[in-house]
Each structure stands twice: as structure tokens, then as C-alpha cells.
Amino acid sequence: MSVATAAPPATPPARSKAARTRWSQRLSANVSSAGLNVAVLALTLAWIVPTLGLLINSFRPGGAFNTSGWWTALAPPFNFTLDSYRAVLGASDLAPSFFNSFMITIPATIIPTAVAAFAAYAFSWMRFWGRDWIFLALVGLLAVPLQVTFIPLLTLAVHMGLTSGNNFFGLNAGFLAVWIAHTGYGLPFAIYLLANFFRVLPQDLFESAEIDGAGPVTVFFRLVLPLSVPAIASLVIFQFLWVWNDLLVALIYVGGTPEVAPLTVTLTNLVGGLGQHIEYLTAAAFVSMVVPLIVFFALRRYFVRGILAGSVKG
8 A cells, every 4th residue: 555645835936036126116115105104294293283282272371381381281180261262352453453454465365366367478478578587587586585675665655645644545545555565575476376377278279269360368368267267276375375464564564553453463462562461372373364264275176286387297
């Protein structure tokens, strides 16, 4: 009787060089993706943690954040209060300040956006002498600090009577001055952003419109503007946030009197000259944040496409 011997186990075939290369590439891609995710998470936490601390401090009693960190408020006994929000919302000048902020922000957003759209279209699709050099000089204005313009522009505004003590066709002239100032400050970036977006629009579309007899004005209003809604919406977000949160420009051109002071000036005045009631600033920061958040979430679907305007296409 013979005993059958078991066959030796089959050895796995040697992994080919191509398979090892693919495995190495996949491993490298996974490591790179993991590293990118960790970096993004770290940057996100770096932005969120201070904001979270500010939010928690806004509900703590006055002066508590001077003696202990905000994270200590998360452990019992909890001692949260709404006193800071009551003081901010109960300020007598809060409602006029909201109105003044809208009076400054809405025109100071619409005017530069409209002017920048016309200028960006000209720089992108119209031929004229010195176009590239003028555009280069305009973009170079982004590097000019605002502070160097305050004295000459304010002197010019005083000579023209555009101060808060004067009226211009029934409107406080200080508002007109701050509209002009914000328009000048915002135009370089606005034109640069929109021009980059306009330049990537299909050239065949413009050629077809010219063959059909459409002039530059018709092309601008019928083709360019409808196709450029993402870029215009992102520009509106940037400009609105900058003007709404501005303190220095509004304080210089409009002033700090209750009749014309915007929300940023009024909330700053809640803190006394010797630094008392500094805890009100934490609550005031979130009160002033409400309107910008509404604007951002209303236009958020256009934001990413707008900020990627002019990027390299694959």
C-alpha cells in the first residue's frame, strides 16, 4: 500500500517590476494626499480655534478672560452670561450705525464693481494704445499702502466741500467722500480679478457676435455679464466684507459722530478711553459679523468659481 505524498505548496509568482512601480506610485500618492489633508486640517484649526475662543469669551463675565484662558470655561461650574450682548445690542447708537454702515457699504460695493466690469472688458477684449502698460500700472497700485493717500485725498475732499459738515443735494457729503475713496482703493484688485476672468471666455463667442453685427455694448451686456456672474459675485463678497469691516477709512473720511458713524466706529466707542469694558468687543465682533455672513452664504455657490478665475486650464 503506497502512501500519497502531498504536493509542495505553489510559490507565488514574483512580482513584476511594473506591478512594483504601480504599487509604489499608489503609496506615494496616498502619502501625499494624507500629508495635504493634515496640512489643511492644521490650517483650519489655526483659524477656528481663535474664533472659538472669542465666541466663548463673549459669553463670560466681564474681565474673566484676563485671569484665565477661554478653555477653562468649558469645565464646570459653567458661568456663562449674556451681559456683553445686552450691552452691545442695548447701545442707543446701534440702529443708526447699522444704517450708516449700509449707506457706506452698498454704494462702495456697487460703484467699483460696475466701473471695474467696464474697465476689465476694455483691457481684455478691446485694442487701444498702451493697453498692457496701463494695466500693468493699475495692477502695481495694489502695492501702494492706503496710508500714503490719506493726507492728499482728505485735503482734496476738504477743498471740494466733501466733509460731514456739508450737504450734497440733501446727502451728507462725507458719505460721498468715503464712496469715492473706497472706489479708488478697490478698483485695482477689482479690475485685475475681472480681467483675468474675462480673458478666458471663449473667443469664438465674441467673433460670432461680431459677425451677427453686435457692438461692444451689446456684447458686454448680453454675453460678458451673464457669463461672468461667478467672478462678479466673488468680487462683491470681497468688496462688501472689506468695506463693512473697515474702521480707518470710514473714521477719516466720514468721522465718528453718531449721525454718520458706521457700525465699526460705534462698537469701538463702546470701550472706554482707559480700556474699561473691553469685554464688549468680543460680543461686538459677532454682532458685526451677522451681515457679512448673510452675504457670503447667499453668494457662496459662486465664490469658488470666482476666486479661480483666470487659473490655468487643463
